[in-house]
Amino acid sequence: MALIVQKFGGSSVANADRVRNVASIITDTYKAGNEVVVVVSAQGDTTDELIDKAKEISAKPPKREMDMLLASGEQISIALVAMAIREMGYPAVSLLGWQAGVLTSSDYGSARIKSVNTTRIKAELAKGNIVIVAGFQGINKYDDVTTLGRGGSDTSAVALAAALHADKCQIFTDVDGVYTADPRKVKDAIKLDEITYDEMLELATLGAQVLNNRSVEMAKKYNVELEVLSSLTRQPGTMVKEVVNMEKMLVRGVTKDVNVARISITEVPDVPGIAFKIFSKLAAKNINVDIILQSVGREGTKDIAFTVSKDNADLAIEVLKTSIAEINPDNVKLDTGIAKVSVVGAGMETHPGAAAKMFEALYERNINIQMISTSEIKISVLIDAEYADEAVAAIHAKFLPPVE
Amino acid sequence: MALIVQKFGGSSVANADRVRNVASIITDTYKAGNEVVVVVSAQGDTTDELIDKAKEISAKPPKREMDMLLASGEQISIALVAMAIREMGYPAVSLLGWQAGVLTSSDYGSARIKSVNTTRIKAELAKGNIVIVAGFQGINKYDDVTTLGRGGSDTSAVALAAALHADKCQIFTDVDGVYTADPRKVKDAIKLDEITYDEMLELATLGAQVLNNRSVEMAKKYNVELEVLSSLTRQPGTMVKEVVNMEKMLVRGVTKDVNVARISITEVPDVPGIAFKIFSKLAAKNINVDIILQSVGREGTKDIAFTVSKDNADLAIEVLKTSIAEINPDNVKLDTGIAKVSVVGAGMETHPGAAAKMFEALYERNINIQMISTSEIKISVLIDAEYADEAVAAIHAKFLPPVE
Numbered sequence: 131m132a133l134i135v136q137k138f139g140g141s142s143v144a145n146a147d148r149v150r151n152v153a154s155i156i157t158d159t160y161k162a163g164n165e166v167v168v169v170v171s172a173q174g175d176t177t178d179e180l181i182d183k184a185k186e187i188s189a190k191p192p193k194r195e196m197d198m199l200l201a202s203g204e205q206i207s208i209a210l211v212a213m214a215i216r217e218m219g220y221p222a223v224s225l226l227g228w229q230a231g232v233l234t235s236s237d238y239g240s241a242r243i244k245s246v247n248t249t250r251i252k253a254e255l256a257k258g259n260i261v262i263v264a265g266f267q268g269i270n271k272y273d274d275v276t277t278l279g280r281g282g283s284d285t286s287a288v289a290l291a292a293a294l295h296a297d298k299c300q301i302f303t304d305v306d307g308v309y310t311a312d313p314r315k316v317k318d319a320i321k322l323d324e325i326t327y328d329e330m331l332e333l334a335t336l337g338a339q340v341l342n343n344r345s346v347e348m349a350k351k352y353n354v355e356l357e358v359l360s361s362l363t364r365q366p367g368t369m370v371k372e373v374v375n376m377e378k379m380l381v382r383g384v385t386k387d388v389n390v391a392r393i394s395i396t397e398v399p400d401v402p403g404i405a406f407k408i409f410s411k412l413a414a415k416n417i418n419v420d421i422i423l424q425s426v427g428r429e430g431t432k433d434i435a436f437t438v439s440k441d442n443a444d445l446a447i448e449v450l451k452t453s454i455a456e457i458n459p460d461n462v463k464l465d466t467g468i469a470k471v472s473v474v475g476a477g478m479e480t481h482p483g484a485a486a487k488m489f490e491a492l493y494e495r496n497i498n499i500q501m502i503s504t505s506e507i508k509i510s511v512l513i514d515a516e517y518a519d520e521a522v523a524a525i526h527a528k529f530l531p532p533v534e
Numbered sequence: 535m536a537l538i539v540q541k542f543g544g545s546s547v548a549n550a551d552r553v554r555n556v557a558s559i560i561t562d563t564y565k566a567g568n569e570v571v572v573v574v575s576a577q578g579d580t581t582d583e584l585i586d587k588a589k590e591i592s593a594k595p596p597k598r599e600m601d602m603l604l605a606s607g608e609q610i611s612i613a614l615v616a617m618a619i620r621e622m623g624y625p626a627v628s629l630l631g632w633q634a635g636v637l638t639s640s641d642y643g644s645a646r647i648k649s650v651n652t653t654r655i656k657a658e659l660a661k662g663n664i665v666i667v668a669g670f671q672g673i674n675k676y677d678d679v680t681t682l683g684r685g686g687s688d689t690s691a692v693a694l695a696a697a698l699h700a701d702k703c704q705i706f707t708d709v710d711g712v713y714t715a716d717p718r719k720v721k722d723a724i725k726l727d728e729i730t731y732d733e734m735l736e737l738a739t740l741g742a743q744v745l746n747n748r749s750v751e752m753a754k755k756y757n758v759e760l761e762v763l764s765s766l767t768r769q770p771g772t773m774v775k776e777v778v779n780m781e782k783m784l785v786r787g788v789t790k791d792v793n794v795a796r797i798s799i800t801e802v803p804d805v806p807g808i809a810f811k812i813f814s815k816l817a818a819k820n821i822n823v824d825i826i827l828q829s830v831g832r833e834g835t836k837d838i839a840f841t842v843s844k845d846n847a848d849l850a851i852e853v854l855k856t857s858i859a860e861i862n863p864d865n866v867k868l869d870t871g872i873a874k875v876s877v878v879g880a881g882m883e884t885h886p887g888a889a890a891k892m893f894e895a896l897y898e899r900n901i902n903i904q905m906i907s908t909s910e911i912k913i914s915v916l917i918d919a920e921y922a923d924e925a926v927a928a929i930h931a932k933f934l935p936p937v938e
Binding site for chain 2: 146149150180183184186187188191192194195196198199201202203205206208209210212213214216217223224226228229250273274275
């Protein structure tokens, strides 16, 4: 008998038919002799509807009350899923975050799970119950309801799987796994059978949007075996785990991210500490900087360029122009017409030719590379946004040619 | 400084404008120097919508899960009310039933409040907060969410007022007080300034639908002074309290109840224990019997007639026809075309002429009385439903003639 945690997102429980479908997946798992703990998100658009209600009352509602409001969404879906399972003749009980022992930090709206007291869940499992837990929510040390931020239900599921030493944590979504590229854009994209945590993290950060990043970090930390799969097909999905079969594939995925802006500053005085000054001022405003490029500029100066996410661009420009005396405001330039294209794969560490292969693919299409950034398992290039999809397809074809 | 508990029903918080209106009533009370604890029901039709969601999944959803589902309704409204108060610049915090220390019996769907641990509420009041509590809900000894049944928010408010030794408990509804008769039907109906708990109980039972019965019983038990008033006008309402000015009025109200069915059984053998047999069989099916009339029938037999609520009528008929050997099924008759009209008033105890006055009013309109039932503070008659409104008006005019 295995203990399996299954997580179903909002679209998987959007209406009564979907709820019944989810219940049949759960009961099939239970019937096969497993203990089952289920984590459920709020139905479909419930969270957005609740946010609208709040906005009608206040442009900036207090976060504590916002969490109180939003947590009602998962409460509805766990009750409905439990009802559907009971209707099918199987024992089920729904639990709210606090009932499931999910203790979090006090940061309303973006709380972190600090610990999970599994006493109640274990007692319900011991009674033979399928346990349905509200994702996305917990309580803090003040006994107040907190939420984990968007996508937090993935984190709830992984935290429960870790605390319960579950054999597997299945994340059901509306895609059937992790692909080597966006299958809507790249027709030869392949569904991966397996992927490492680090690769998944790089892919998640780059916008693959399959799994919440924090949940992958937590899965890695506690060595929780994840499976990403669809609630609508009954096919195996993609396993996310520590060690995968490296031989099979050099590269796991090719992604693009258009939420990138490039900021360049020319003629910065070439004095010690200037880079520190720039990036600490940005950090103080919570602006994450991604790729950084520094080059020698005109006599006694240097040019610094870096990327930030588009929504941080205006704030970054303002910080640079107003709070750093050494920078001439006229020399600060913003470029939003760019995209970051990346290849990810743990296999690249031992295959030095990967970067060259990527650049070759771009060269063949005559696509100019503006900036380059590499990590052990990732190579990213900054290119003109106009060519992003073409670049992804070309790189994908180079690394993962269609099987004849 | 007084401590005031204010309860707002679902229609009072049905949309953003109503929520703001409620917030302004609350903050006015707070600004006047009072400590304020607020109990809120689910918005408008939320509870019905949640019930519909459940019915799509299961014809008979498990009660525990139904309570989990329904409790989300009040969670939404307390968050919105707290947001609205904060938006107006006053301190407020929302609390769920369990956070407010509302401990109940384990009867899902119709739980009784067993105790209120006021520690958290008192701590929030001590911080200067207006405390917004989810009505209708609590937790039982298993740490499971329970609900108190329809109208339970009134009971929540009274229980909190009792536990906190509040100076007053104000029940805001969509009517502006308790009337001597339904003001939509009887144009001379008068709003009462005050009424005793017992009178209010009789009126509630008879269908005045202003206050939940259990809440009145609890208010009487703990001597909580209630005020029933409208959230839409800023006028004083009706005070419900132990001792009221008896001199002013013999009768507090005239009501009709059309949810009545009369069952008559003729030619029941006149043997000992037959009445016990009939009414214990009905009680075993949870059928409440109201007025009972027994009369001598044909030789060696008697006739028994009684009333039940219309929704229990079919079940009662079935019980009588099938499980009591002494009854000839052909002799069981059902009449649903009747209404119960009642006058209520603690003053009647000391005024023996009240019944005669009521019968006179009916006689003058030539309305036939089918059955009569009296208590210390109530006289009810069963009449043809067709004449119910006319009877109420006639009796009202007799006891409470319009002031010239």
